Amino acid sequence: MSLFKELYQFKNTIISLAKNDFKNKYAGSYLGITWAFIQPLLTIVIYWFVFQVGFKTTPVDDVPFIIWFICGIIPWFYFSESLIGGTMSVVEYSYIVKKVMFNINILPLIKIIVSTFIHLFFVVLVLIICFLVNLPITIHSIQIVYYSFCIFILALGLSYLTSSLVPFSKDVGQIVTIILQFGFWLTPIVWNQNILSAKWLFFFKVNPSYYIVQGYRDALVNKIWFWERPMSTVYFWIATGVIFFLGRMIFKKLKPHFADVL
Numbered sequence: 334m335s336l337f338k339e340l341y342q343f344k345n346t347i348i349s350l351a352k353n354d355f356k357n358k359y360a361g362s363y364l365g366i367t368w369a370f371i372q373p374l375l376t377i378v379i380y381w382f383v384f385q386v387g388f389k390t391t392p393v394d395d396v397p398f399i400i401w402f403i404c405g406i407i408p409w410f411y412f413s414e415s416l417i418g419g420t421m422s423v424v425e426y427s428y429i430v431k432k433v434m435f436n437i438n439i440l441p442l443i444k445i446i447v448s449t450f451i452h453l454f455f456v457v458l459v460l461i462i463c464f465l466v467n468l469p470i471t472i473h474s475i476q477i478v479y480y481s482f483c484i485f486i487l488a489l490g491l492s493y494l495t496s497s498l499v500p501f502s503k504d505v506g507q508i509v510t511i512i513l514q515f516g517f518w519l520t521p522i523v524w525n526q527n528i529l530s531a532k533w534l535f536f537f538k539v540n541p542s543y544y545i546v547q548g549y550r551d552a553l554v555n556k557i558w559f560w561e562r563p564m565s566t567v568y569f570w571i572a573t574g575v576i577f578f579l580g581r582m583i584f585k586k587l588k589p590h591f592a593d594v595l
Contacts, residue, residue: 370454409517413517526547
């Protein structure tokens, strides 16, 4: 709670740096910040073409594959972009880290907020697509706020852990990217979990991102409340709590040495 109070005190600085980061990331290119939306959209189109057109994928639980797929990949975009950005935050803002009076606890948070801007666009996009294909948008859809918060906290905890290690070994950033590539295929984003036996599905549910992807589909497609999956919800928050605690502890322990190694 002390961390969140601290972050609240610096909210103006966080928002200002996040806006500047968002603009500067694509500065100098003709399309500017439009690239932040074009790249994920192209990824969605490519996967849709391969699985829907190439492999002739059938609807999943009577839901068009494209809707089922987008509901899974949009939260993954948010999580992966947040974690990659948060991982490199301390190194990227090294000129700030060396300033004694600056609170570097906010650096991973800045990158996650930048990813949040993009995520809001895609949430609106998926709601529009649901409307166009006559998929009812019910009160269950409000759970997107809850599951987005789940991603936010999970990514922040992991970012505190990884960003504290990158200054001592740049390989950590590459390792995170590779793990995310495996994580994409180990999460039921482009494949249906129903193909797995109960035994194997249990192991896939250990992955916290499973809860989030399933949650987005529950909110938009399955119309299931998160409290209707009590065991999954309890497990997710216990796992996320442990990750967040370890991330903060390691970040706090290594923080005094950042300026020396950057």
